[in-house]
Amino acid sequence: GDCIVAVGAFITRPLAPGERLARAAERLSIDRRQIDAWAAGQTPWSAEQLWRVAELALEQFRAAGQIARLETEVRSLSVNLATTYEEISLLHRLANNLKISQSDEQLGRIAVEWLGEVLPAAGFALQFLPVVRSDVKLDHQARNTAVLLTHGQCPLDQQQFDALIAHVKPALHGRPTVLNRSVTGHPGWPFPQVRQAIVVALVEGENLFGWLAAVNHRQDREFGTIEASLLSSVAAILGIHSGNIELYRQQSELLAGIVRALTSAIDAKDPYTCGHSDRVARISVRLAEELGCDAKMLNAIYLAGLLHDIGKIGIDDSVLRKPGRLSDEEYAHIKRHVEIGHRILRDLHKLEDVLPVVLHHHESWDGDGYPNKLSFHEIPLAARIVAVADSYDAMSSDRPYRAGMPEEKIDAIFRAGAGKQWDPEVVAAFFSARDDIRAIARGQ
Ligand SMILES: [Fe+2]
Incomplete structure (x- = not known):
C-alpha cells in the first residue's frame, strides 16, 4: 500500500560558517549567505528533546500498526459474526420444528435445504438408518430400509453412500470427520467424485440414527472448522429429534403391550366371545372412518x-359363562362391568380417551341405557360408534348355545333400532360400510 516517509533535520550543536556548510549550500544549490543566515538562527536540540521526539515517532508508528491489526480483526470478526448469525438462525429455525408430529425425514429435508443456503457445499446427503420395529398396529409408520435424502449436487447414491461410510468409518461421538485433499487426493481414494466432504453421525445417547454429509466445496476449496461445526450442530438437533421419536415409539409400544395383555385377559375370562374385542375394534374404526373421524x-x-x-374381568364366571337367559339379579351384576372397567383404566393417562367408551358403550340413544341414562349427543360419539359395532358382532357371531343371526335379520334390527337404541347417523354409516363390516366379522 501507500508508504509515508518522514524526514527531519535536527541540529544538536551551534552551527558556525565553515567549509562543510559551504559544501552543503553548493550541493543544495542555495546561496552561501542564505545558508549562513539560516545557520545563525538555529537553536540546537538537546539530547532529551531528541529522545522525546524519537519516542513519540515510535509510539505513533506502533499505534498505526495496532490500528491496522485491529481493523483486520474487526473484518474477520464480522465475517465470523455473519456466519454465526446464519448458524444461529438456522438452528433456531430447526429447533422450532422439533415437534414429535414432524417425522425425522420431514425435519431432515428442511435441514438440508437450509444448509444449502448457508454452507458452501455443492451437495448434501442425509441418511436415516432403518428403525427396528415390532409389528404393532398402533405404531407409527415403520421404516425398514435406509433412506437417503440428497440436496444440490450430491454425487453419491444410497449404495455409494453406504460404501463411503464403511470406508471412512466416521466417529460416532465428538468431532465430525473432514475429508479434504490430503485424504481424497490420495491415489487409493475410491470415490473420485468426492473431492471434499464433511461427515457427521446423527446420534442421541447410544443410538445411531443416521449420517449427515456435505459433499464437495462449491469453489473447490477445503472445508474448515466453521463448516464442520455448523454441520455437527445440525446433526445434533436431528439426533435429538430422532431420539425423541424413538422414545415416543417405545412408549407407544409399551402401551400397545399393555392393551394386548388386557385384551387377552378379557378373552381368557370369556372364551365364548373369543376375538370379540378385536372385531369390535376393527368394525368401530371402519364406522368412524365412514363418519369422517380424524387419525387421532x-x-x-x-x-x-x-x-x-x-x-x-370383575364379573363372576358363573354369570358371564351362563348360557341362555339371565335373571334380573344376574343382569344387574353384568351391567356393573362398565363401571368396573372405568375403575381399572382410570389411572392410565395414556388411555384417557378410552374411558368414556368403557363407561358409556351401553347407553341408549333414547336415554334408556346404562349406567347414566345419557341420551342423544350427551353420549360421547366414540361410545355411540362402539355400541353399534358391539351389537353387530354380538348378533352376527356364533355362540356355543346359538348360531349367529342371518344378516337380513341384523339389518332389520338396526333399521328398527336407529333413533331408539342407536344413533341414526352411526346406523347409516353401518349401512354404507356394510360389506366391509361383514368381511371383518368373517375374519377377513
Ligand atoms: Fe359391554
Whole structure:
C-alpha cells in the first residue's frame, strides 16, 4: 500500500560558517549567505528533546500498526459474526420444528435445504438408518430400509453412500470427520467424485440414527472448522429429534403391550366371545372412518374397541359363562362391568380417551341405557360408534348355545333400532360400510 516517509533535520550543536556548510549550500544549490543566515538562527536540540521526539515517532508508528491489526480483526470478526448469525438462525429455525408430529425425514429435508443456503457445499446427503420395529398396529409408520435424502449436487447414491461410510468409518461421538485433499487426493481414494466432504453421525445417547454429509466445496476449496461445526450442530438437533421419536415409539409400544395383555385377559375370562374385542375394534374404526373421524380419533376408537369390555374381568364366571337367559339379579351384576372397567383404566393417562367408551358403550340413544341414562349427543360419539359395532358382532357371531343371526335379520334390527337404541347417523354409516363390516366379522 501507500508508504509515508518522514524526514527531519535536527541540529544538536551551534552551527558556525565553515567549509562543510559551504559544501552543503553548493550541493543544495542555495546561496552561501542564505545558508549562513539560516545557520545563525538555529537553536540546537538537546539530547532529551531528541529522545522525546524519537519516542513519540515510535509510539505513533506502533499505534498505526495496532490500528491496522485491529481493523483486520474487526473484518474477520464480522465475517465470523455473519456466519454465526446464519448458524444461529438456522438452528433456531430447526429447533422450532422439533415437534414429535414432524417425522425425522420431514425435519431432515428442511435441514438440508437450509444448509444449502448457508454452507458452501455443492451437495448434501442425509441418511436415516432403518428403525427396528415390532409389528404393532398402533405404531407409527415403520421404516425398514435406509433412506437417503440428497440436496444440490450430491454425487453419491444410497449404495455409494453406504460404501463411503464403511470406508471412512466416521466417529460416532465428538468431532465430525473432514475429508479434504490430503485424504481424497490420495491415489487409493475410491470415490473420485468426492473431492471434499464433511461427515457427521446423527446420534442421541447410544443410538445411531443416521449420517449427515456435505459433499464437495462449491469453489473447490477445503472445508474448515466453521463448516464442520455448523454441520455437527445440525446433526445434533436431528439426533435429538430422532431420539425423541424413538422414545415416543417405545412408549407407544409399551402401551400397545399393555392393551394386548388386557385384551387377552378379557378373552381368557370369556372364551365364548373369543376375538370379540378385536372385531369390535376393527368394525368401530371402519364406522368412524365412514363418519369422517380424524387419525387421532381412529386410534382412540381402536383402543376403545379393544378395551370396552375390560370390566368383565370383575364379573363372576358363573354369570358371564351362563348360557341362555339371565335373571334380573344376574343382569344387574353384568351391567356393573362398565363401571368396573372405568375403575381399572382410570389411572392410565395414556388411555384417557378410552374411558368414556368403557363407561358409556351401553347407553341408549333414547336415554334408556346404562349406567347414566345419557341420551342423544350427551353420549360421547366414540361410545355411540362402539355400541353399534358391539351389537353387530354380538348378533352376527356364533355362540356355543346359538348360531349367529342371518344378516337380513341384523339389518332389520338396526333399521328398527336407529333413533331408539342407536344413533341414526352411526346406523347409516353401518349401512354404507356394510360389506366391509361383514368381511371383518368373517375374519377377513
Ligand atoms: Fe359391554
